[in-house]
Amino acid sequence: MSVTLTTTPHDGTVPIESEDWVEGGMPRQSYASPWSTASPKHAAIMRRQGRLRETFVQAVIESMQTYLAPPTTLE
Numbered sequence: 001m002s003v004t005l006t007t008t009p010h011d012g013t014v015p016i017e018s019e020d021w022v023e024g025g026m027p028r029q030s031y032a033s034p035w036s037t038a039s040p041k042h043a044a045i046m047r048r049q050g051r052l053r054e055t056f057v058q059a060v061i062e063s064m065q066t067y068l069a070p071p072t073t074l075e
Helices: 054-068
Strands: 002-006 014-016 021-024 030-038 050-052
Touching: 014 054, 030 054
Parallel strands: none
Antiparallel strands: 002 030, 014 030, 021 050
């Protein structure tokens, strides 16, 4: 699974700090968009951006769950 990385901050994006990268990185301040997920085919991957720390990945997953949760009904 993957999420979109962007250099534009939006409400709900998760900022990626330099210490979040285990290897690789981005040349500019970047953000993960937890509402924009994909399961890309292996052939579609042109190059690897890097690898992020498990704590960062968990933070994105927690944020993603708010988009996947069923809506609450108002009574």
